[in-house]
Amino acid sequence: MRGRVLPILIVLLAIVLFWYAAAIWMNAPWQSMLYARAGLVDVPVQQFVLDSWAQDKPVLPAPHQVFGEIWNAAIAIAPTSRRSLAYHAWITLSGTLFGFVLGTALGIALAVAIVHNDAANRSLMPWIIASQTVPILAVAPMVVVGFGAVGVTGLLPKALISMYLSFFPVVVGMVKGLRTPEAIQLDLLQTYNATPWQVFAKLRWPSAMPFLFASMKVGIAISLIGAVVGELSNNAGGGLGVRLLTGSYNGQTVQIWAALFIAAALAAVLVIAVGVLERLVNARMGARPV
Template identity: 75%
Template sequence: MIARLWHGNTLPVLIVVAAILVFWYAMAVHMNSPWQERMNARAELENVPFTEFASQTWAQAKPLLPAPHQILGEVWKATIEEEITSRRSLAYHSWITLSATLLGFAFGTLLGIGLAVAIIHNEASDRSLMPWIIASQTVPILAIAPMVVVGLGAVGVTGMVPKALISMYLSFFPVVVGMVKGLRSPEQIQLDLMATYNANDWQIFTKLRWPSAIPFLFASMRVGIAISLIGAVVGELSNAAGGGLGVRLLTGSYNGQTIQIWAALLLAAALAATLVALVGVAEKIVLRRMGVAT
């Protein structure tokens, strides 16, 4: 157990977490103290001992920087203690964001694979599509997202679909790039081998190119699912009525509810980490079934 702690990742990770927490609490005291000093002066409290002053700075209702336990408390309160169907429930908002993320990710992955297949089989589409695909990612998504959400809203398409489209717009890119590389990854000797069998394009694709590209697909999907979540959150910022973690960020900043913002942020980060980890698990399972992972 001790040896495992010493040689594995656990100990280094715990040390880093501890260091971050110490730094965070110290910063909370520092950043929240001006307001606390004014409050104490107004209440005519003098010579407050430092330990008490510190715990005051960690317990404000709208601190500049909430302490970690305040954020965790808010997450607990807003996920476990609220009804899951309530608009005050973070679980409810997380589900809204998650569903748009997953739909957009699925669309984006399919679009990415489709474009990659077109690009590797057709030189004209290689030259005509690739510049546009790259250009699409240089446009700031913060500028496009409101146009998509508001524009589609004007023609009656609201809810999950506009947000999923933004997720798709972001997530197809790593999949195209990864899959073009993956589908082109078979070695010349393997392509020669298929030629000696007089294999047609479809057989070369299904028996050689596609299996070769699978590890590339999973690497792309890991990036794709994380930015899908970002796309969904950005989409939510343009439609405050729709709900989602993005809306919690937005309303939190309108009302100066810093704890609420940080709670939503923490949940979004945890969601992204979980999704990336799930893609990793799927990758392990698929590669093991293919026999290429030991």
């Protein structure tokens, strides 16, 4: 455990120290201006450092300011309040999971069609790749506004944006996974007179499991990004994206950083959850633990 935890703690400590130093450097001009307006001269260095770490609207908030905001807005306040980060995190999580499920299902379906049908392989794959060249910041407003024009608001437009991002790694991973069986294995099943469904269920699908879960870990993370981007285009629905947007409008950098940390922690938890699901599926399938 020491060999695993100690390097992580050392890197984390280095990041925190660099962060505090950067906060002094970036907040120093504004702090010097505040002293000049107040007519203060010859301020001790220690006081200057402490004041640069305690500004109301700093350019770069100090770590203790960010975690203090997380505590005040996520733990010390009722989770049902619209001012609560927990409330907004739940809204973002709902869109993320809904879009991720849709994206994973779509990705698997497209991969199966591509592997088993040469026409689908030739026609679908180029368009799937081309779809990811369109910037999500251009797609999200069109989706939100288009669905809003027909009266569809809330979770669905945001989930569709998440699906648009998350289906691509699943398609690519599953196509690779479904094609991993070697020719000798396929020939063996043909020797046993296996049906196409039996070949898929007994050989291709189990072979694709490592690729599927690797793709899902990527997909769940970018699905969260899609949900946040969707919320930036609809500031009436709530979510971490809305907190980022309102913080940007009001110059509340501490609020922006707190929302970013909550989003990052949420993504980490979701990736870990996919990893736990992977271990459970592998154990169910009789795979040896790594």
